[in-house]
Amino acid sequence: MALEKIEYDASHCQRCSTCKWSHIWEIKSHRFARNCPSIWYGVYDAYAAQGKNDIATGLLKGEIDWNTSRDKLLEIIYRCPLCAACDINCKRIMDLDIIGVLDALREEACEKGYGPLPQHKEFIQSIMNYDNVWKQPRTRRANWAKKLDVKDLSKKGEKAEVLYYVGCTYAYKPGMETVPQGTARIMKKAGIDFGILGAKEVCCGGIADNVGDKKSFEEIADKNLKMFEEVGAKTIVTNCPGCFMTFSEKYARYLKKDTKDLPYVVKHSTVYIDELIQQGKLTFKKNIPLRVTYHDPCHLARRGEPYKHWEGKRIQWGLTDPPRELNRGVNGNYEQPRNILKAIPGVNLVEMERIKEYAWCCGSGAGSKSAYPDFALAVSKERIEEAEATGASAIVSACPWCEANLSDGIDASGSKMKVLDIIDLVEQALEG
Amino acid sequence: MAFSVIAYKALQDVLGEDNVTCDPVVCQSYSRVQWLPPGVLQRERCGLDMRPACVAMPNSTEEVQAIVKIANRYKFPFIPRGSGFTFSAFPTMAGTLVIDPKRMNRIIELDEQDMYAVIEPYVSFVGLQAEAMKVGLTVPTPLAGAHVSCLANYSWHGAYGNSWLTGIGAQNLLGFELVLPTGDIVRSGSMACPGAGYFWNDGPGPDLRGFLRGGMFGHAGGMGMVTKISCKLWQWPGPSVWPTKGNANEKTSSGFPTDQFRWYMIKFPYRYPEEEEMELKKSAELFYEMGKAEIACVATHLAKQFLYTYSSQTKQDLFDNMKNNVFPCGFVVVGLQAVTSLKQLEYEEKVLKELVAKVGGLFVQEDEPAYRTWIGRVANEWLRFGNAQRLARPSDNFSIGSSNVDSIDMIVFDIMEGNKVERELLEGPEHLGKDFVQPLSVHGGWISPQEYGYWCLMTTDVFPEQAPEQAKEAIEIIGRVTRKQVENKSSAAVIHLLGPSYEMLGPMFGNIHLIMKKFKTEFDPYNLSNPGYAVRPDVVSPAELQKMTGGH
Numbered sequence: 006m007a008l009e010k011i012e013y014d015a016s017h018c019q020r021c022s023t024c025k026w027s028h029i030w031e032i033k034s035h036r037f038a039r040n041c042p043s044i045w046y047g048v049y050d051a052y053a054a055q056g057k058n059d060i061a062t063g064l065l066k067g068e069i070d071w072n073t074s075r076d077k078l079l080e081i082i083y084r085c086p087l088c089a090a091c092d093i094n095c096k097r098i099m100d101l102d103i104i105g106v107l108d109a110l111r112e113e114a115c116e117k118g119y120g121p122l123p124q125h126k127e128f129i130q131s132i133m134n135y136d137n138v139w140k141q142p143r144t145r146r147a148n149w150a151k152k153l154d155v156k157d158l159s160k161k162g163e164k165a166e167v168l169y170y171v172g173c174t175y176a177y178k179p180g181m182e183t184v185p186q187g188t189a190r191i192m193k194k195a196g197i198d199f200g201i202l203g204a205k206e207v208c209c210g211g212i213a214d215n216v217g218d219k220k221s222f223e224e225i226a227d228k229n230l231k232m233f234e235e236v237g238a239k240t241i242v243t244n245c246p247g248c249f250m251t252f253s254e255k256y257a258r259y260l261k262k263d264t265k266d267l268p269y270v271v272k273h274s275t276v277y278i279d280e281l282i283q284q285g286k287l288t289f290k291k292n293i294p295l296r297v298t299y300h301d302p303c304h305l306a307r308r309g310e311p312y313k314h315w316e317g318k319r320i321q322w323g324l325t326d327p328p329r330e331l332n333r334g335v336n337g338n339y340e341q342p343r344n345i346l347k348a349i350p351g352v353n354l355v356e357m358e359r360i361k362e363y364a365w366c367c368g369s370g371a372g373s374k375s376a377y378p379d380f381a382l383a384v385s386k387e388r389i390e391e392a393e394a395t396g397a398s399a400i401v402s403a404c405p406w407c408e409a410n411l412s413d414g415i416d417a418s419g420s421k422m423k424v425l426d427i428i429d430l431v432e433q434a435l436e437g
Numbered sequence: 438m439a440f441s442v443i444a445y446k447a448l449q450d451v452l453g454e455d456n457v458t459c460d461p462v463v464c465q466s467y468s469r470v471q472w473l474p475p476g477v478l479q480r481e482r483c484g485l486d487m488r489p490a491c492v493a494m495p496n497s498t499e500e501v502q503a504i505v506k507i508a509n510r511y512k513f514p515f516i517p518r519g520s521g522f523t524f525s526a527f528p529t530m531a532g533t534l535v536i537d538p539k540r541m542n543r544i545i546e547l548d549e550q551d552m553y554a555v556i557e558p559y560v561s562f563v564g565l566q567a568e569a570m571k572v573g574l575t576v577p578t579p580l581a582g583a584h585v586s587c588l589a590n591y592s593w594h595g596a597y598g599n600s601w602l603t604g605i606g607a608q609n610l611l612g613f614e615l616v617l618p619t620g621d622i623v624r625s626g627s628m629a630c631p632g633a634g635y636f637w638n639d640g641p642g643p644d645l646r647g648f649l650r651g652g653m654f655g656h657a658g659g660m661g662m663v664t665k666i667s668c669k670l671w672q673w674p675g676p677s678v679w680p681t682k683g684n685a686n687e688k689t690s691s692g693f694p695t696d697q698f699r700w701y702m703i704k705f706p707y708r709y710p711e712e713e714e715m716e717l718k719k720s721a722e723l724f725y726e727m728g729k730a731e732i733a734c735v736a737t738h739l740a741k742q743f744l745y746t747y748s749s750q751t752k753q754d755l756f757d758n759m760k761n762n763v764f765p766c767g768f769v770v771v772g773l774q775a776v777t778s779l780k781q782l783e784y785e786e787k788v789l790k791e792l793v794a795k796v797g798g799l800f801v802q803e804d805e806p807a808y809r810t811w812i813g814r815v816a817n818e819w820l821r822f823g824n825a826q827r828l829a830r831p832s833d834n835f836s837i838g839s840s841n842v843d844s845i846d847m848i849v850f851d852i853m854e855g856n857k858v859e860r861e862l863l864e865g866p867e868h869l870g871k872d873f874v875q876p877l878s879v880h881g882g883w884i885s886p887q888e889y890g891y892w893c894l895m896t897t898d899v900f901p902e903q904a905p906e907q908a909k910e911a912i913e914i915i916g917r918v919t920r921k922q923v924e925n926k927s928s929a930a931v932i933h934l935l936g937p938s939y940e941m942l943g944p945m946f947g948n949i950h951l952i953m954k955k956f957k958t959e960f961d962p963y964n965l966s967n968p969g970y971a972v973r974p975d976v977v978s979p980a981e982l983q984k985m986t987g988g989h
Binding site (some may be wrong): 017022023026030032035048049056058062069074077081098294323328334339362409 | 460461462465468470487488492494513521522532537540544560561563564565567568583584585680681683684687688728751752753756783818821822826827831832834835887922948
């Protein structure tokens, strides 16, 4: 039973409410003091990590059960973007694996046959049928790369130093193809020897793991790991934080390894481009007079730390044997996107109140947008309001899911802000 | 216990369908309690259902009144809560309605000139402080943690990191609006004069702040629900945005301008634990001298376990620091702030140095591990929040065993007497707490002088694991420490783990519990507002206590 492995963590919650609020030192106003979209929207304690700990404990003790409370349990468990703001903030106080509890509740739902939700099943079925979440034919996967003369590493004999993994959303979503196209041009400009997997690129499978469907996830992970091995991928670059975290953390957990011991190194494009700038391989020439604010994608930022595998047990005082190194949001990818923006002439980066490890999530993660669009939209509108308070005219991000949801938030709130992908800005600044 | 369908419908009519629920999954999230070892709660001990029957979310004082009137009509118990941090928020009886105030989260007024704020129940300290800092003001910094409800903390006599300057909650509560268990409204302080506003805590008539001392009636919830308070704000010479460096656990707040804030750790040349008494007495002497000179915004003696837990970045880090004896003893921690000018700060620093030399103290130097670990990591937290939640880090469980109020001298006496009992039990033939790790067992040593040392607070703390045996031993030890304190007739209050102790200790204080019970009966004739006790009352029985105190 999935919950048994997190029994200690769930039952030792101290109900201090740290999971509901932003990092205390960083709270700059009463208005933007909250950090958990789930309870912010749901209001009752059940929607906070604290409540989910109580629910997990209640399920383990038989105080509540799936038979009588299935619908409410599913709503509480899945109306959450797994942004891990609760987890990271809790770990300032305690040494509990809160994100482990949230994951285990989803896994439990799937084990019982009640999860994932129908909207999630559609995604997973689409991956199984078409290798992508958008029910699109495989043959269209690399359409974005037409006329770009990019190597297809899935073809026999093709080799490259870097595998550029595009991901389903950038590959298929109309209007988003400019991001992979721009990335390819940027890498060419920097003289990088790279290639793609073309029509044979398979979804990373992160969504399956996020919603608790471990079996499907493992099947997809096996396909990708085999492909990475076949093409000899040593360095993988991706624009999608979801894919990045899946390859970096989820595959490592599945293989029972540390991220550093994986057969490949995976880098988000912002991390990679920041390195290229530091190495002098990219220089910005064009002035872009723009006041922007930056939205940290959860999977790149606080959830973007390298995974440290642990198997062991709790001993006296809740210490672990062997000692366990938990991800605490210390080493997320916070600075690299900011370094890039600060390096672009004319760009004026102004920060929102909630950033980095205490950033407010866009609201679309882990299947919450597909299953609970009203929730995702409300969370996005909250972020847009925060962004507008900075006086910026554009909100820049580095994630297709964040950008899509933030755009919806702008449309719904009537804001005049623009949503920009950082790659679009980088490409513009390199021109001239 | 099923909640009355008619009562539920009546609540829905008032609050709207979304704002009241009997859903067992939602109610489950209100069914547990923190800061207490398992087996302590009365209902848990008796194997009773821990879940409230219903949760309601009012949005206004009028809606709270309506809830309370419905409770009276249909005779169900109710309990209001703040952020839900302590067991005072825990339902004691089957069929209880929990009033969750999350929708009442407005800062109604922040008066920069008269230095007060009027707030609703779900305004957190940190949110209020963020707004206050923008206009050069601040709040007393709650040791319970800055996420907690200001209103609940003030009403329940919270203690603060800067209590040396501000005193506890009651001293900062300028007025309140209370919905009585009958549904009627009482306003205290100057607000009792219609239209006068909340600027002064002594309005006409008797001081009603005593109504909020719910320990007398139940398990600390008070009579009814406080729906609004006015709280005193303090001058803040610091930046309007808190300076930070680093991320998450490794974040520090060391960027404070040294011309506005300075921290000091002071030690005394005595061995721990053999000469702890001398060290505590010298600390007390320093506090008295500082009080006479009226200097500093923070002055407190932190016991070893506080220093280790507060400054820990991880559990492993805590135990590593203990192994390395980073804090070989307790320390006096002093914070100075330039409320008026740099000249004032320099004057206070000069006086402090003279006083420390006079009592034979030594300043901990910057290169000492204790300085690096405390001042380098967390000292500034005492100006924003006390972070008592981190006390749960050693055992993932924590409880304040007892809390005493007295003069500084008597608090030192209490600590030593308590520690003697505790050590006998830990080391004696009974081997209670044999699996505890010192100093993370039952231990006193925190001296928290209030209002320039006019009076003082301390706690005896317990860090049991959730193993039932250890929890039982912890309770036993706390019980015996408390008995000793009662025998000595030295403490003016003993609360917390011994939740119903006001009733037990009432005979010590002029039988105050009897008149408070009369108030309770008058204003809550059906005993619906926080009835019963959350915590087992048999740690010190009333009969035992009578015997010990000779009926006084």
